[in-house]
Amino acid sequence: xxxxxxxxxxxxxxxxxxxxxxxxxxxxxxxxxxxxxxxxxxxxxxxxxxxxxxxxxxxxxxxxxxxxxxxxxxxxxxxxxxxxxxxxxxxxxxxxxxxxxxxxxxxxxxxxxxxxxxxxxxxxxxxxxxxxxxxxxxxxxxxxxxxxxxxxxxxxxxxxxxxxxxxxxxxxxxxxxxxxxxxxxxxxxxxxxxxxxxxxxxxxxxxxxxxxxxxxxxxxxxxxxxxxxxxxxxxxxxxxx
Numbered sequence: 001x002x003x004x005x006x007x008x009x010x011x012x013x014x015x016x017x018x019x020x021x022x023x024x025x026x027x028x029x030x031x032x033x034x035x036x037x038x039x040x041x042x043x044x045x046x047x048x049x050x051x052x053x054x055x056x057x058x059x060x061x062x063x064x065x066x067x068x069x070x071x072x073x074x075x076x077x078x079x080x081x082x083x084x085x086x087x088x089x090x091x092x093x094x095x096x097x098x099x100x101x102x103x104x105x106x107x108x109x110x111x112x113x114x115x116x117x118x119x120x121x122x123x124x125x126x127x128x129x130x131x132x133x134x135x136x137x138x139x140x141x142x143x144x145x146x147x148x149x150x151x152x153x154x155x156x157x158x159x160x161x162x163x164x165x166x167x168x169x170x171x172x173x174x175x176x177x178x179x180x181x182x183x184x185x186x187x188x189x190x191x192x193x194x195x196x197x198x199x200x201x202x203x204x205x206x207x208x209x210x211x212x213x214x215x216x217x218x219x220x221x222x223x224x225x226x227x228x229x230x231x232x233x234x235x236x237x238x239x240x241x
Contacts (some may be wrong), residue, residue, distance in 0.1 A: 015087065026142040030135055034150070037132065038082070041214035041235075042089035042113060042150035043072060043228070046166045047096025047157030059159050061188060062099045068155065068187070069103035070222045073111050073227065085111065089150055091143075092116040092125055092134055096157045113150070115143050144169060152235055153183045153228055158191045174214055175207070183231035189219040 012018055034040075047066065052061040065167040069088050076086040087103040090097035092114020101112045105128040116136045125134055137143040144166070156167050167186075173179035186192045201207045220226040 018119055023139060023142060025216055027145070032137070033132070037131075039087055039113065039150070041084065041152045042087040044147055044151045044154040045069065045088060045090045045096060045100035045157070045231075046154065046159060046163050047099075048077055048159035048211070049091070049093050049095040049097065050160070050161060051099070051157070052094040053099070059188065061096065064187070064221065065096050065099035066103035066106075068224065069100040070106045071103075071221055071225060072228075073104040075108035076111070077107055077226070086152065086158055087113065088114045089147065092129055094126060096177050098126035098128065101126055104128070117143055119220055148173060148179055148205040151179075151182060152201065153185075153230075153232055155185045155187055155224065157187050171211075171214055182217040183228050185221075185224045185228060186215055186217045187224060191216050192217050196206050 006012060012046060013021060047061070049066060051062050051065075054060060072086065073088060080101075081085070088100050088111055090100050090113075092101075093116065095175075097114070104111045105222070109128060110130060110133070111135060112129045114125060114134040116125055118136060118138055129167065135146075136145075142228065147166070148170070151170075154170055156163065156170075170184060174181055174184070198207075198212060202209050202212055216224075216227050218227060
């Protein structure tokens with residue numbers, strides 16, 4: 001009988017005892033891939049996987065996300081060299097994620113990064129991400145690590161529990177200095193102001209007044225770009241790149 005080395009033993013690698021190895025792989029393999037591809041900077045788009053184009057009722061956030069990402073991709077293509085461009089990074093699935101990648105692909109499909117997650121529902125890879133730049137994670141926390149590692153800005157469209165989880169972890173990490181400061185756009189004024197009274201948190205001393213400056217609620221692509229671009233240009237100013 002042929003003996004099997006431990007690192008080739010699939011039964012062991014998928015066991016509870018080898019969980020730390022699987023976690024480490026979800027750190028090391030993306031690091032190697034991004035280094036090889038020269039990917040350093042990204043603008044993260046979060047939002048619902050259930051958002052569809054041309055909804056029967058309400059605002060068409062799908063089209064707005066696509067147009068927003070297209071405008072961002074055009075700006076970075078015209079303003080930055082190959083190694084300094086901002087990639088459009090999402091969870092790689094449908095809804096707002098697919099919309100953002102559809103928009104960026106109108107300019108350059110290679111600007112898209114998809115950080116997928118294995119789920120029993122909703123998630124599937126969208127067709128606008130090149131194979132080498134589409135990753136699939138098992139562990140949510142490793143996926144979030146890579147979002148934060150690449151992020152130089154974030155745009156949050158309306159979404160459900162997953163979007164809220166991503167938003168508040170992002171705010172917590174920037175609030176506590178565990179992540180570098182970055183521009184954070186909450187897109188869709190009516191949705192966000194109906195959903196959360198952020199001012200109430202400050203008034204009750206649950207957050208500081210300065211914490212209200214961690215994000216900006218915007219209601220149009222031009223407004224959001226007018227906030228993001230100057231902030232991102234600070235990142236590329238002398239001594240910060």
